[in-house]
Amino acid sequence: MPSPAIAIERTPLVAVYGTLKRGLRNHHWLEGADFVGTDRLTDATLYDLGPYPGARLEPSRGVEIEVFRVDAALLADLDRLEDYRVRHPASGTYDRVVHPTAFGPAWLYLYNLDVAGCLAIREGGWGPRARRSVV
Template sequence: MPAPALAIRRTPLVAVYGTLKRGLRNHHWLDGADFVGADRLTDATLYDLGPYPGARLEPSRGVEIEVFRVDASLLAGLDRLEDYRIRRPASGTYDRVVHPTAFGPAWLYLYNRDVAGCSVIREGGWSPHARRSVV
C-alpha cells in the first residue's frame, strides 16, 4: 500500500468526524484547509466520549465525516491535538491511518483507548449536544 501513502503526503486529505467539523469548537485547527466534501463511512463506528468522539474500524450504517485538504503544518497540528505519536501510535490517544473516502485516501484518526460504557454512534454524526444511551 505504499502508493496511497505516498500520494497522500503530496496532497494530504484528512477525514474528520467530531469537534474538527465545520461549526464545532476545534474547527479553527483547520484554518487554511480546503473543504473537499462530506462522506459517510460504513466501516467506522463512533463512540461518544463526552466532550468529543472517537472512531473505531467497526461496521456501521454510515457515520458522517468531512474531508479537508491540509498541508504538512496543519497535519502536524492535528497530530498534536489528537495526541498521535508517530513513533509509537498505539501509545497515543489516537492512531492515524490512511482510509478510503469518496475523495480518495485520507488520514483518519482512530481512538486507541477503552470505549466500555460509551454511547455508540453507528449512523449519522456526533454532536456535542446529543444525549445518547449506552449500547
C-alpha cells in the same frame, strides 16, 4: 516511521468526524485547509466520549465525516491535538491511518483507548446538533 512531510505525500486529505467539523469548537485548527466535501463511512463506528468522539474500525450504517485538504504543517498540528505519536502510535490517544473516502484516501484518526460504557454511534454523526441513530 515517515515524517509528517513524507506522510503528507501519501495523501493530503484528512477525514474528521468530531470537534474538528465545521461549526464545532476545534474547527479553527483547520483554518487554511480546503473543505473537500462530506462522506459517510460504513466501516467506522463513533463512540461518544463526552466532550469529543472517538472512531473505531467497526461496521456501521454510515457515520458522517468531513474531508479537508491539508499541508504537512497542519497535519503535524492535528497530530499534536489528537495526541498521535508518530513513533509509537498505539501509545497515544489516537492512531492515524489512511482510509478510503469518496474523495480518495484520507488520514483518519482512530481512538486507541477503552470505549467500554461509551455510547456507540453507528449512523449519523456526533455533535450538539447531530441527527444520529445509536445502536
